[in-house]
Amino acid sequence: MKKGKILEHELVPKHEVMEESEVKELLDTYKIKKEQIPKIKISDAVIKEIKAEVGDVVKITRQSRIAGKYISYRLVTE
Numbered sequence: 893m894k895k896g897k898i899l900e901h902e903l904v905p906k907h908e909v910m911e912e913s914e915v916k917e918l919l920d921t922y923k924i925k926k927e928q929i930p931k932i933k934i935s936d937a938v939i940k941e942i943k944a945e946v947g948d949v950v951k952i953t954r955q956s957r958i959a960g961k962y963i964s965y966r967l968v969t970e
Contacts, residue, residue, distance in 0.1 A: 905954040932966035
């Protein structure tokens, strides 16, 4: 797949790097530590494309026929 086109693919959900204030709110809401968030590697194609860095938290929004919208979070690691 050509560079820049991966984010446009219909099966690739929306990925967004979260602001620090949003991450703090997420951690406070779920009473967790940043290290407890599921991980995603810096080498992931979408992570490279959105220029996320190690330590960033990425919000992934998927469309679901059952749930409507499903949001998950990933911590970018080496």
